[in-house]
Amino acid sequence: MKKEIDIYECSSWCHQSPLLLHYHHKRWCKPIYDDNELFANLILEIFSSGLSWEIVLKKEKYFRRYLDNLNPNKCAFYLEKDIERFMKLKGLIHHRTKLCALIVNAQKFLAIQKEFGSFYHYIYSFTNGNIIDHKRRSLQEIPAKDQLSLKISNDLKRRGFKFIGPIIIYSYLQAIGLINDHLINCQYR
Numbered sequence: 444m445k446k447e448i449d450i451y452e453c454s455s456w457c458h459q460s461p462l463l464l465h466y467h468h469k470r471w472c473k474p475i476y477d478d479n480e481l482f483a484n485l486i487l488e489i490f491s492s493g494l495s496w497e498i499v500l501k502k503e504k505y506f507r508r509y510l511d512n513l514n515p516n517k518c519a520f521y522l523e524k525d526i527e528r529f530m531k532l533k534g535l536i537h538h539r540t541k542l543c544a545l546i547v548n549a550q551k552f553l554a555i556q557k558e559f560g561s562f563y564h565y566i567y568s569f570t571n572g573n574i575i576d577h578k579r580r581s582l583q584e585i586p587a588k589d590q591l592s593l594k595i596s597n598d599l600k601r602r603g604f605k606f607i608g609p610i611i612i613y614s615y616l617q618a619i620g621l622i623n624d625h626l627i628n629c630q631y632r
């Protein structure tokens with residue numbers, strides 16, 4: 444006899460707070476086509492490393508306010524003095540290595556835009572323009588990483604990106620909607 448999927452199982456991780464619930468319902472696994480938002484989401488995923496996603500969501504408004512809305516065209520030109528200033532700003536995550544990675548990654552992001560015409564074209568080239576919908580039936584089926592995230596993280600590292608790995612990239616692919624890991628019975632698919 445097959446187990447019926449609990450309606451709340453599909454989003455049990457997001458029921459921990461209203462902020463996570465809103466993120467799950469409105470943003471998670473929803474396709475993003477705008478390059479500036481693709482960059483912003485990459486940076487937020489990098490800053491989430493070692494922290495809870497809820498903390499990053501709480502601080503997102505400060506990242507956007509103090510870091511030029513996480514626009515790669517502006518972040519690419521930050522200097523050491525800017526990092527020193529960011530380290531003192533209330534509301535940001537004060538992690539020097541991640542702030543340095545922000546600058547390098549913005550520069551590399553712009554290089555990819557130049558090469559591919561947009562970061563969107565680059566990131567979707569790994570799936571031939573397709574969104575991957577796993578149609579998973581349980582949370583246990585959702586991996587922390589997969590072959591695609593490993594391939595993309597290796598390519599980004601080869602291009603000089605910092606603070607990138609297959610787990611961050613898998614989460615990023617979910618965040619930008621390239622991977623849809625909403626469970627098959629989730630009403631927010």
